[in-house]
Amino acid sequence: xSGTDRVIYMDNNATTMVAPEVLETMLPYFSELYGNPxxxxxxxxxxxxxxxxxxxxxxxxxxxxxxxIIFTSCGTESDSTAILAALQAxxxxxxxxxxxxxxxxxxxxxxxxxxLTGHKHRVTELPVESDGTIDLQRFEDxxxxxxxxxxxxxxxxxxxxxFPIEEMAKIxxxxxxxxxxxxxxxxxxxxxxxARVPVDFLSISGHKLHAPKGVGVLYVRKRTPFVPFLIxxxxxxxxxxxxxxxxxxxxxxxxxxxxxxxxxxxxxxxRALRDKLEKGLLAKIPNALLNGHKTARLxxxxxxxxxxxxxxxxxxxxxxxxxxASSGSACTSGSLEPSHVLRAMGVPFTAxxxxxxxxxxxxxxxxxxxxxxxxxxxxxxxxxxxSPFWQSR
Amino acid sequence: xxxxxxxxxxxxxxxxxxxxxxKPDGVGEVGxxxxxxxxxxxxxxxxxxxxxxxAKFKTFGCASAIASSSALxxxxxxxxxxxxxxxxxxxxxxxxxxxxxxxxxxxxxxxxALEAAIANYRGIALPMAEGEVVCECFGVTDxxxxxxxxxxxxxxxxxxxxxxxxxxxxGKCHDRIMELISEVxxxxxxxxxxxxxxxRLTNIQKIKMIEDVFERTVRPTLKxxxxxxxxxxxxxxxxxxxxxxxxxxxxxxxxxxKEYIEKKLREQVLDTLIVEESKV
Numbered sequence: 001x002s003g004t005d006r007v008i009y010m011d012n013n014a015t016t017m018v019a020p021e022v023l024e025t026m027l028p029y030f031s032e033l034y035g036n037p038x039x040x041x042x043x044x045x046x047x048x049x050x051x052x053x054x055x056x057x058x059x060x061x062x063x064x065x066x067x068x069i070i071f072t073s074c075g076t077e078s079d080s081t082a083i084l085a086a087l088q089a090x091x092x093x094x095x096x097x098x099x100x101x102x103x104x105x106x107x108x109x110x111x112x113x114x115x116l117t118g119h120k121h122r123v124t125e126l127p128v129e130s131d132g133t134i135d136l137q138r139f140e141d142x143x144x145x146x147x148x149x150x151x152x153x154x155x156x157x158x159x160x161x162x163f164p165i166e167e168m169a170k171i172x173x174x175x176x177x178x179x180x181x182x183x184x185x186x187x188x189x190x191x192x193x194x195a196r197v198p199v200d201f202l203s204i205s206g207h208k209l210h211a212p213k214g215v216g217v218l219y220v221r222k223r224t225p226f227v228p229f230l231i232x233x234x235x236x237x238x239x240x241x242x243x244x245x246x247x248x249x250x251x252x253x254x255x256x257x258x259x260x261x262x263x264x265x266x267x268x269x270x271r272a273l274r275d276k277l278e279k280g281l282l283a284k285i286p287n288a289l290l291n292g293h294k295t296a297r298l299x300x301x302x303x304x305x306x307x308x309x310x311x312x313x314x315x316x317x318x319x320x321x322x323x324x325a326s327s328g329s330a331c332t333s334g335s336l337e338p339s340h341v342l343r344a345m346g347v348p349f350t351a352x353x354x355x356x357x358x359x360x361x362x363x364x365x366x367x368x369x370x371x372x373x374x375x376x377x378x379x380x381x382x383x384x385x386x387s388p389f390w391q392s393r
Numbered sequence: 394x395x396x397x398x399x400x401x402x403x404x405x406x407x408x409x410x411x412x413x414x415x416k417p418d419g420v421g422e423v424g425x426x427x428x429x430x431x432x433x434x435x436x437x438x439x440x441x442x443x444x445x446x447x448a449k450f451k452t453f454g455c456a457s458a459i460a461s462s463s464a465l466x467x468x469x470x471x472x473x474x475x476x477x478x479x480x481x482x483x484x485x486x487x488x489x490x491x492x493x494x495x496x497x498x499x500x501x502x503x504x505x506a507l508e509a510a511i512a513n514y515r516g517i518a519l520p521m522a523e524g525e526v527v528c529e530c531f532g533v534t535d536x537x538x539x540x541x542x543x544x545x546x547x548x549x550x551x552x553x554x555x556x557x558x559x560x561x562x563x564g565k566c567h568d569r570i571m572e573l574i575s576e577v578x579x580x581x582x583x584x585x586x587x588x589x590x591x592x593r594l595t596n597i598q599k600i601k602m603i604e605d606v607f608e609r610t611v612r613p614t615l616k617x618x619x620x621x622x623x624x625x626x627x628x629x630x631x632x633x634x635x636x637x638x639x640x641x642x643x644x645x646x647x648x649x650x651k652e653y654i655e656k657k658l659r660e661q662v663l664d665t666l667i668v669e670e671s672k673v
Contacts, residue, residue: 310429312395312455316405330429331455336531336554336561338429349427353453386411386459388433388451389426 006322008368012208013157013185013301013359014326018251019210025254026212029247037244038235047246054253058217061256062183062202063193070218070236071249075184075205076105078218079151081229081240082180082201083109086149087117089225090178093148095122097177099134100344101158105203106151106182107340122146130346131293132161140171149178154186154202158328158341158357159292160301162190166197173198178224184208188259189266189298200224206248210361211255215248262362271299273369274360278302280373285380289351291342300360303328305342305351308390309383314356317379323372328355350389397456398490404460409467412449418442421510424502428531428558430454432462434506436469438514445469445477450506457489457496464488465503478511480504481544482556497556501541516598527569530562535573542577549574600627602662610657615640615649622654625671632658635671646670 009017035044037051052066059066072078083096083106098110102125113121124142128134134152143150150172155162165181172179180201186192188209194202199221206215220226220239232241282288287307306314311327318325328339330353337343338352347355358372384390397405417435424431436448448466452459464485469477482500486492492500512519524534541547541556550570554560560570603624615621620640625633634654636646643649647670655668 308426308453310454310458313405313459316456320406329455336429336558349429353426353429386408386451387453388422388431389453 008321008323008364008371010358010360010364010368010372011324011326012361013160013357015207015213016210016361017363018207018212019255019258021258022211022251022254026247026251029250037246038233050250050253051244051246054250054256057253057256057260058204061192061260062187062204062219063195064219065222067237068194068219068222070220070239071244071252072216072218072240073214073245074216075103075182075203075208076216077229078201078203078205078216079103079105079180079182080109081218082203082220083149083151084229085220085225085227086178086180086201087113087121088227090148093146094119095124095144095146095148097124097126097139097142097147097150097152099126099128099152099163101128101132101156101161101341102151102153103157103182103184106153110151126152128161128344132156132159132291132341132345133293133296134163134168136164136167136171139168140175143172143175143177147175147177149180149201151180151182154181154183154192155190155298156292156341157185158339159303159345160185160298160359161292162186162296162298165199169197169199185298185301188256188263189300191263194219194221206252206255209255209259211252212248215245215252217252265362267299270360270362270364273364273366274300274302274358276366277358277360277369277372278304280369281376284373284377288380291345291347291351291355301357302359303355303357305347306354306356306380307350308387309354309380311354311356313383314354314379317382318356318375321371321375323375326357326359328357329353395457395493395496397460397493400488400490401457401460401492404463404489405456408450408459408463410447410449410463411451413451414447414449419510419514421506421508421513423505423509424454425532426453430458430499430502432458432502432506434462434465434510436510436514438474444471444473446471454499454502455496457492457499458502460489461485461492461499461503462506465507469507474511474514477507480507483545494552494555497545498558501556527573528557528559528562528566531558533557533559535569538570538573539577542574547574548578599662600624603627603632603658603666606657606661610661611654614653620649630663630665630667632666632668633671634668 033047035047037048055066055069058069096110098106110123126134126138126142152163152168154165169179178200181199182203184203184205187204202219204217207213226239228239230241235241235244281304289305291303291305311329312331315327328342330336330338342352342355414435414437418438419436421434431453433451436445439446448469450462450466452462468488482504485500485503509519524536527533527535527538537557538553538559545556547553550560550567553570560567611622619638621637623635623637625635640646640649650668650670658666
């Protein structure tokens with residue numbers, strides 16, 4: 001439907017552009033360097049060395065030990081592996097603590113555990129406040145002797161709200177409960193130091209930080225009991241069978257190196273662009289509301305509801321100008337109900353259906369923000385003019 | 394991204410007939426903010442009250458909801474009410490080329506708004522609001538579900554959800570929807586829709602409906618005993634009748650009048666009606 005060739009990409013929480021440097025690093029591994037990293041010969045061995053270097057770079061970004069890095073195929077596999085490993089390692093414990101705003105990779109796994117494992121599990125889904133934040137006391141109170149694992153995302157994909165993972169991991173540790181965090185949206189956007197934050201498991205997805213789709217990481221802290229999810233060869237020290245996705249792993253290594261370098265920029269330049277966009281939209285458009293905490297939020301994400309209009313219609317009008325974003329409306333969620341995250345926050349239906357998530361990256365610039373600020377008021381006014389709920393305002 | 398036809402995109406980006414007609418002849422409002430789509434349809438008839446000369450819409454919803462509304466207003470202009478009443482959701486979808494199956498409920502919303510607007514003009518109540526609420530999440534009744542199953546030949550819960558939204562929330566009603574599918578598909582025809590008290594009837598409409606009840610129910614019963622009844626006049630809520638045959642001389646004629654005829658009319662036409670015997 002795009003009437004222009006210009007693409008203004010503000011949907012980086014959905015996926016990101018593969019950084020040109022990342023692609024360049026990967027290319028030889030599709031052609032001349034095709035060896036198997038497990039091989040005994042030098043030809044394959046040099047590939048093994050490159051995989052090992054990538055592992056080091058990823059570990060460096062989150063201040064972990066390279067041995068604690070397991071390559072997977074995606075964030076979802078990492079989440080499943082962590083939660084199922086904790087359950088299998090402690091068969092006597094069948095209680096899980098998570099939140100109402102988790103990504104489907106955790107949420108739907110937890111609700112499928114009974115049929116998947118043949119055992120009855122109890123899942124506590126912690127509620128969130130209206131600004132998307134969580135009550136630490138409530139988290140502490142939810143932990144039981146029976147609790148096998150707590151799984152709480154580091155930052156929310158829809159609102160960007162950041163949870164106090166350091167405090168939560170410490171509470172879990174003090175109670176002897178394993179702690180997993182889906183950090184897919186956080187890694188590369190905010191500093192993460194696993195020497196300070198005692199999580200046992202942490203999930204990363206390559207394509208959210210300018211590496212390609214199809215590669216992920218599960219961090220497993222040393223001495224954490226572990227049961228593999230994919231059983232096969234000796235790859236990843238027997239913790240994840242299957243020949244490595246070599247080129248993508250090497251790309252992810254490069255992406256982590258770039259992310260470490262861009263971390264300051266994410267929190268200054270990108271944050272400033274996001275703030276300009278957010279303030280501008282809220283000022284220029286009546287009945288526009290910010291979803292999520294004002295400050296405890298990823299520097300790149302702005303989730304704004306435009307009351308009395310519907311998200312898909314907004315997105316398709318934006319698409320005409322080449323502006324890419326996402327919505328939490330029912331029509332875009334693939335179901336008939338609006339985003340479970342916004343509903344958990346108690347965002348009224350008048351606003352939930354008209355929510356738009358803008359997620360920026362270091363590849364955005366001020367011209368793009370200005371262009372979006374120029375186009376959005378007209379789009380919203382146009383749709384409100386035909387909304388039966390707007391006339392009475 | 395949805396696979397919309399060019400016609401859907403075109404109607405979405407350049408919707409026809411957006412707005413509200415002042416002093417419309419008929420108004421239909423369906424959907425809600427909670428459900429994520431809503432449509433307000435207004436139309437105007439010509440001086441003879443025969444043809445729709447103008448139609449406008451206001452829609453809150455996605456691209457296909459807006460396109461369906463736009464298409465609907467274009468389709469009904471120039472039609473008589475009888476012709477317009479025959480438009481189905483499939484007609485709306487066909488007008489737009491097609492709709493993604495998950496979006497068929499947008500065309501159903503169009504048809505429902507049209508029905509509501511016509512019912513509003515005619516001063517009769519919409520039967521669809523009656524019945525048992527099957528889907529609590531979206532407030533869909535068994536009558537709406539049965540009709541969709543029948544009209545669009547639906548076979549699965551998923552299809553019913555695509556067309557009516559029923560079952561698209563918590564999923565607790567899936568078993569009931571399955572039952573409805575097997576019921577409707579077994580009998581092959583929709584269940585009779587009980588009409589409950591229509592409001593704001595014109596006198597002519599009232600007379601037609603009363604005569605209908607007399608023909609279908611009252612006369613056949615009275616005739617069994619050699620009696621009969623004739624409608625003399627309708628004045629507001631007063632229905633003036635004349636009892637004939639054996640009824641005319643029957644000592645229980647007042648009972649027949651009040652306990653039987655009045656009761657039937659109140660059930661099937663309007664619950665405020667008062668039946669009286671003609672003194673002439």
